[in-house]
Amino acid sequence: MLTSFGRFCRKLRIDHGELLKHMADKLGVTSSYLSAVENGKRNVPQGWIEKISDLYSLNVEEQEKLKQAVFESQKIVKLDFEDLNADDKTTILALARQFKELDxxxxxxxxxxxLKNRKKGE
Structure with missing residues (x-):
């Protein structure tokens, strides 16, 4: 199933008269790899937001739409636990494990x- 990122890329290719292969070549990957990313079988690689933005001269609004599409399409998120104590790690992992069960x-x-705490820190 096509992800938000996949829909964004498809529209970008249509707007530029390109095939999936052309975009894959520009990104330095195979067509099958790009297709897997667009269909959510692989995460969007780091650096692709900047690379796609540069390759297609995206304006600020388009870049924000791309960032949102990438965010919505991520299936795996890596967390940095380096400066967290054991209690914080346990809390984060418990939330992740139980999230689907929450109402x-x-x-x-x-x-x-x-969100309230985030706004206080801004």
Whole structure:
């Protein structure tokens, strides 16, 4: 199934009259690899936002849409635990393990807490 990133890339290719192979060549990957990324079988590689933005001269609005598409398409997220204590690590991992089991209300509560704390730090 085509991800948000895949839809963004497809539109970009149509707008530039390109085939998947042309974009893959520009990115230095095979067509099958690009297709796997677009279909969510692989994560969007680091550096592709900047590379695609440069290759296609994306304006600020288009870059934001690309960033959002990449964010929505990520299936795996790596976390940096370097400066976290054991309790913080346990909390983060417990949330990740149990997230699917939470009901909508609990998820909204957690999201509100996190967004409130994020705004305080900005």
């Amino acid at each position: 909508k209300k609990d998820k909204e509560t957690i999201k509100a807490i996190l």
